Amino acid sequence: MKLVYTGKTKNVFALDDGNYLLKFKDDCTGADGVFDPGMNTIGLTIDGAGRAGLRLTKHFFEILNNKGIPTHYIDCNIDDVTMTVRPAKTFGKGLEVICRFRAVGSFYRRYGDYIEEAAALPAFVETTLKDDAREDPPITKDALDILGIVSAKDYETLKDLTQKIATIIKEELAKKNIELYDIKFEFGKIGDQIVLIDEISGGNMRAYRNGKYILPLDLEKMVLEE
Amino acid sequence: MKLVYTGKTKNVFALDDGNYLLKFKDDCTGADGVFDPGMNTIGLTIDGAGRAGLRLTKHFFEILNNKGIPTHYIDCNIDDVTMTVRPAKTFGKGLEVICRFRAVGSFYRRYGDYIEEAAALPAFVETTLKDDAREDPPITKDALDILGIVSAKDYETLKDLTQKIATIIKEELAKKNIELYDIKFEFGKIGDQIVLIDEISGGNMRAYRNGKYILPLDLEKMVLEE
Numbered sequence: 001m002k003l004v005y006t007g008k009t010k011n012v013f014a015l016d017d018g019n020y021l022l023k024f025k026d027d028c029t030g031a032d033g034v035f036d037p038g039m040n041t042i043g044l045t046i047d048g049a050g051r052a053g054l055r056l057t058k059h060f061f062e063i064l065n066n067k068g069i070p071t072h073y074i075d076c077n078i079d080d081v082t083m084t085v086r087p088a089k090t091f092g093k094g095l096e097v098i099c100r101f102r103a104v105g106s107f108y109r110r111y112g113d114y115i116e117e118a119a120a121l122p123a124f125v126e127t128t129l130k131d132d133a134r135e136d137p138p139i140t141k142d143a144l145d146i147l148g149i150v151s152a153k154d155y156e157t158l159k160d161l162t163q164k165i166a167t168i169i170k171e172e173l174a175k176k177n178i179e180l181y182d183i184k185f186e187f188g189k190i191g192d193q194i195v196l197i198d199e200i201s202g203g204n205m206r207a208y209r210n211g212k213y214i215l216p217l218d219l220e221k222m223v224l225e226e
Numbered sequence: 227m228k229l230v231y232t233g234k235t236k237n238v239f240a241l242d243d244g245n246y247l248l249k250f251k252d253d254c255t256g257a258d259g260v261f262d263p264g265m266n267t268i269g270l271t272i273d274g275a276g277r278a279g280l281r282l283t284k285h286f287f288e289i290l291n292n293k294g295i296p297t298h299y300i301d302c303n304i305d306d307v308t309m310t311v312r313p314a315k316t317f318g319k320g321l322e323v324i325c326r327f328r329a330v331g332s333f334y335r336r337y338g339d340y341i342e343e344a345a346a347l348p349a350f351v352e353t354t355l356k357d358d359a360r361e362d363p364p365i366t367k368d369a370l371d372i373l374g375i376v377s378a379k380d381y382e383t384l385k386d387l388t389q390k391i392a393t394i395i396k397e398e399l400a401k402k403n404i405e406l407y408d409i410k411f412e413f414g415k416i417g418d419q420i421v422l423i424d425e426i427s428g429g430n431m432r433a434y435r436n437g438k439y440i441l442p443l444d445l446e447k448m449v450l451e452e
Binding site: 114 | 235295320321333335336337338339340341347350351352355357359360363366367368369372373374375446
């Protein structure tokens with residue numbers, strides 16, 4: 001088992017059978033000890049954050065796999081805090097696809113002159129490049145095409161899949177009286193098929209109950225234990 | 227004649243016949259005395275900059291009007307440094323549409339991980355909101371639609387017009403051995419028709435000769451006097 005990538009919130013190992021093993025860490029994105037899913041830096045480390053993220057990821061990926069949504073997920077081991085996944089090729093050096101149901105975070109910071117904070121959005125999709133040095137710049141469909149990162153045709157598939165998956169997660173959370181405001185995905189390609197990769201946990205989304213933001217570790221408890 | 231708007235580089239007066247009069251100023255965008263068409267602040271004042279901008283604007287708008295491109299331009303008075311235009315409604319509080327033939331400026335700053343500086347681009351179009359407080363945020367076709375600023379149908383017209391107009395300007399400049407790297411337009415609506423508004427001058431574009439950037443006042447001389 002060979003370490004092939006050291007990420008901010010997980011490490012990636014190559015397995016002998018061609019699949020990959022993701023080892024979840026307890027590091028969370030944010031700044032100065034405050035968690036923020038919109039940030040790009042490690043802001044704090046919380047004991048058990050990796051395992052909580054993995055448990056939620058397992059929960060959601062199994063729901064998606066059962067619904068026939070293509071994902072990289074194969075299996076996971078909660079005790080070892082690891083997940084086995086199929087090998088997928090990222091778009092460029094990594095692309096984040098965001099789906100928004102309410103205008104918060106960077107959307108509101110950018111467009112606050114045209115919309116009230118937390119106003120409803122119709123599963124609005126936008127994309128950013130994973131590029132720490134350039135602070136994950138936003139990028140349009142046309143620019144992704146021109147730069148050879150995502151073709152116009154693949155973009156439409158990505159957008160459609162994103163809206164479908166985000167709506168499934170939103171409906172799952174609604175069963176627990178939790179409202180999904182926005183969520184961030186990563187996709188990759190296995191052959192010609194576009195599949196959901198990475199994780200689905202509190203660190204990738206903003207979820208609220210009764211208008212109050214839910215911290216990632218609380219989200220895991222609310223979804224899996226209530 | 228009533229002053230209805232005080233802009234950074236021009237003032238707008240309402241005329242009795244329903245048209246508007248734009249009075250060009252000698253203020254230029256940039257910072258700390260250095261001109262930069264990509265900036266949002268007034269960086270310097272140059273004697274004659276307003277008149278030079280108006281002369282270039284007249285030159286290009288007359289070419290466009292002759293080619294049947296819809297614009298707000300009616301006439302101008304070089305001595306008074308004023309231009310008479312038809313009344314157009316802006317998209318939202320103002321939208322800038324950029325057309326890029328080479329990867330420089332903010333495009334290269336954002337996507338430098340995927341493209342060489344000054345690499346050729348195929349008349350790539352992108353849009354930003356005019357919003358000083360939020361530093362003119364970039365915005366996608368989908369976000370413009372959702373926020374009620376530009377419909378998806380109007381966006382396609384805007385993109386098409388932008389590529390057409392930018393290509394005409396590029397070809398005009400090429401006659402003088404000048405290469406257009408990028409250019410920024412504003413559009414408005416008169417009834418249902420989308421028309422080019424604002425100005426077309428050195429302050430709206432990056433133009434080069436033999437790989438060397440041309441300052442706005444030099445551009446006016448090269449285009450009109452050589």
